[in-house]
Amino acid sequence: MSDFLSDADFELYRKLIYDESGITFSATNRSILESRLKERLREKKLESLREYYALITRDREEMKTLLDSVTTNLTRFFRNQAHFDAMEKAVVPELLKLRQAERKIRVWSAGCSTGEEPYTIAMLLQEIMPAGWSFEVVASDISLKCLMVGKEGFYADSRIQGIPESYLTKYFDKKPGGHQVKDAVKKNVRFDYHNLKNDSGQRGLDVVFCRNVLIYFDEAAQKATIERFWEAMAPKSFLFIGHSESLFGMNTRFEFVKTDWATFYRKNS
Numbered sequence: 001m002s003d004f005l006s007d008a009d010f011e012l013y014r015k016l017i018y019d020e021s022g023i024t025f026s027a028t029n030r031s032i033l034e035s036r037l038k039e040r041l042r043e044k045k046l047e048s049l050r051e052y053y054a055l056i057t058r059d060r061e062e063m064k065t066l067l068d069s070v071t072t073n074l075t076r077f078f079r080n081q082a083h084f085d086a087m088e089k090a091v092v093p094e095l096l097k098l099r100q101a102e103r104k105i106r107v108w109s110a111g112c113s114t115g116e117e118p119y120t121i122a123m124l125l126q127e128i129m130p131a132g133w134s135f136e137v138v139a140s141d142i143s144l145k146c147l148m149v150g151k152e153g154f155y156a157d158s159r160i161q162g163i164p165e166s167y168l169t170k171y172f173d174k175k176p177g178g179h180q181v182k183d184a185v186k187k188n189v190r191f192d193y194h195n196l197k198n199d200s201g202q203r204g205l206d207v208v209f210c211r212n213v214l215i216y217f218d219e220a221a222q223k224a225t226i227e228r229f230w231e232a233m234a235p236k237s238f239l240f241i242g243h244s245e246s247l248f249g250m251n252t253r254f255e256f257v258k259t260d261w262a263t264f265y266r267k268n269s
């Protein structure tokens, strides 16, 4: 046991973070929470975890900073290519039939981290949507630091692996040390702060991507999040979760769909 984070304090913070965000800490990742708390105390020049607890329970901004600091933001462009193949070859062709009246597709990248996922979706849609159709990608996260990177749309050379050469020349401007997403792509992506613990208020979405986010939640928080997605989605719409995640055993109303490219979920009614 550590001198800094007692079992009682671990319990206190573990519960608070879970109640605020659904993010679950256990014995295995306790040390991550401990190091983040140490950083926050140092930053705020506080002596004890109880003082810091009193601060975050009255200061929403500091609470947001703590939540931001405990997130894992690993991502990359075209992460799990099979999902984008399924999007191109199965989901979008079906939506083009289903949404003839609206001629618009609305996608949500929930837990978008630094923007690689929503920009990948936007570039793909820009490539494949027929003339006369439009689309919108809403990108949300609980990490304000990540959202700032996403809004900026500048990616260092080390972070652009996985982007096909043709996309790189078409959708990015080369800048010293990296690549800048062009305005023509950015205009279709809207970044927004949103905590998946709450209802986003969105309705009628055609596709939701929530990949590699649910793994940080326990089963109850996963189920509640999936239920909120159901409410936010249009009848006959699609949900992608991470390839190591599953709704198996969760008793949801989503139908499991297996295609040649990837598996995903469908809201039928």
Ligand SMILES: C[S@@+](CC[C@H](N)C(=O)[O-])C[C@H]1O[C@@H](n2cnc3c(N)ncnc32)[C@H](O)[C@@H]1O
Pocket: 021, 022, 023, 071, 072, 073, 074, 075, 076, 079, 110, 111, 112, 113, 114, 117, 140, 141, 142, 143, 146, 194, 195, 196, 197, 210, 211, 212, 213, 216
């Ligand atoms: C590992 S990243 C995944 C990024 C991207 N979806 C991908 O698959 O590459 C997980 C993201 O989920 C976000 N996240 C975790 N809990 C959240 C919550 N309660 N509400 C919104 N976003 C959350 C984190 O801030 C982080 O950026």
